[in-house]
Amino acid sequence: MSTGTDTVVTGMGVLAPTGLGHDAHWENTLRGASAIGPVTRFDAGPYPSRLAGEIADFVAEEHLPSRLLPQTDHMTRMALVASDWALADAGVEAGQMPEYGVGVVTAASAGGFEFGHRELQNLWDRGPEYVSAYQSFAWFYAVNTGQISxxxxxxxxxxxxxxxxxxxxxxxxxxxxxxxxxxxMVLAGAVDGSPCPWGWVARLSSSRMSRESDPARAYRPFDTDAAGYVPGEGGALLVLESDEAARTRGARHRYGRIAGYAATFDPPPGSGRPTNLARAARAALDEAELTPGEVDVVFADAAGTPEEDAAEADALRCLFGSRGVPVTAPKTMTGRLSAGGPAVDVATALMSLRAGVIPPTVHVSRPLPDHTLDLVTTPRRVPLATALILARGQGGFNSALVVTGPG
Structure with a gap:
């Protein structure tokens, strides 16, 4: 394994349907507590898909000053709280670091859709004078980075x-x-979600969302009856530091290291060429100076549609062989959180390495034999040192990230 890997994770802020804070999230994930259920944030009755992974007990007013509430979307409020928790977990206080000592990088699939939906409704029903001036930035996909900064x-x-x-x-x-x-130091990750009619319609346009009404049957990646995914909201922000900076600062936590990362892009649809997911995974392992045989667990993208599940299973088989590595998808408890999902997977993987337990993939009762995956469906206690996290974005994006223990 590479001795030059210099990125350590020293703080985590997690807001997920499975729990507020990384400890609550981990406890519920480990016991397989699914948070998927009927949509409550708006009336989903007229839509063909009516289930989501919602964060039930987040009250922004309990965490943020009132002046921020009129100018922020629900997604941004969660991101601000995640940033508070991550920095506090790392022992970093505002003004403690040099002026330009901390950067911020976030990801989002769309931005403040709920805020934008509300202001468009005001425009339609009441007129332009009732549209908030904050609409000029609250909808923007980069707004979390700006507001956190x-x-x-x-x-x-x-x-x-x-x-x-x-x-x-x-x-x-x-x-x-x-x-x-x-x-x-850089604060990085993603908090995402669009629990509103505007965001819902955008998701439905892909035809990938499950239309199943039973929460236990709606999102079953790699299952014989897989028929789509369930969306969710939330994510995670992580404090990343160089190893030297963390030692100099006396960082109180070292959750693990980011040992390798790579991204690829798929060929155009209809080209007949396969996905480049396996190339991304192999490149991430190469950067980490690890072989596939040194990977202890894979946190799968787990798209939930037969075609995409088969493509991911093929990539894993190409890299590890049939049943060559334990594979898990804890996001079956939360739904797919857009950009926030893989960030939560990274946090979960780090906690998994620390505890020596692979969390389960829930709701998958009949794994498709053709996939030849060693799919973990109940918690599995095994020695863990290295995890590979995979993610695919609509439009052909593939990313892979390798995490190891703190060393």
């Missing part, structure tokens, strides 16, 4: 990734590049 006075390098589901890994990959260029 302002809230904490973080003036280091900033960025926003827009590669749909893959963005949760791409943001971490971009942050890692900043660290390798000399930046001592």
């Amino acid at each position: 302002i809230r904490h006075g973080l003036r280091g390098p900033a960025g926003a990734m827009v590669t749909e589901q893959a963005g949760g890994l791409d943001a971490l990959g971009q942050a890692r590049r900043q660290l390798r260029g000399g930046q001592p």
Whole structure:
């Protein structure tokens, strides 16, 4: 394994349907507690898909000053709280770091859709004078990066990734590049979701959402009866530091290391050429100076449609052989959180390495034999040192990230 891997994770802020905070999320994930259920944030009755992974107990007013509420979307409020928790977990206080010492890189699939939907409704029903001036930025896909930077006075390098589901890994990959260029610390990851009619219609247009009404049957990746995914909301932000900076600062946590990252793009639809997901995974392992045989668990993208599941299973078989590595998809408890999902997977993988337990894939009762996957459907206690996380974004984006223990 590479001794030059220099990116360590020193803080985590997780908001997921499975729990607020990484400890609550991990506890519920480990016991297989699914948070998928009927949509409550709006009336989903007129739509063919009516299930989601919602965060039930998040009250923004309990965490944020009132002045921020009129100018932020629900997604951004969650991202701000995740940033608070991640920095606090890392022991970083506002003003403690050098002026340009902390950067911010986030990812989002769309931006503040709920805010935009409400203001469009005001425009339609009441007229332009009732549209909030904050609409000019609250909808924007880069708004989380901006609001987090302002809230904490973080003036280091900033960025926003827009590669749909893959963005949760791409943001971490971009942050890692900043660290390798000399930046001592970057807050990175993704919090995403669009629980409103406007966002819902956009998702339905892909024809990938499950129309099953039973929460236990709606999202079953790699299952014989797989028929789509369930969306969700939430994500995770991580504090990344160079190993040297973390040691100098006396960081109190070292959850693990980001050892490798790579991204690829798929050929055009209809070209007859296969997905490049396996190439992304192999490149990430090569950068980490690891062989496939050294990977202890894969956190799968788990698209939930037969075609995409088969493509991922083929990529895993190409890399590891039939049943060559344990594979899990804890996102079956939360739904797919767009860019936020892979960021949660990274946090979950780090906790999995620390605990020596692979969390389960729930609701999958009949894994398709043709996939030849060692799919983990109940918690599995095994020695763990290395995890591979995979993510694919609609439009052909593939990303892979390797994490190892703190060493």
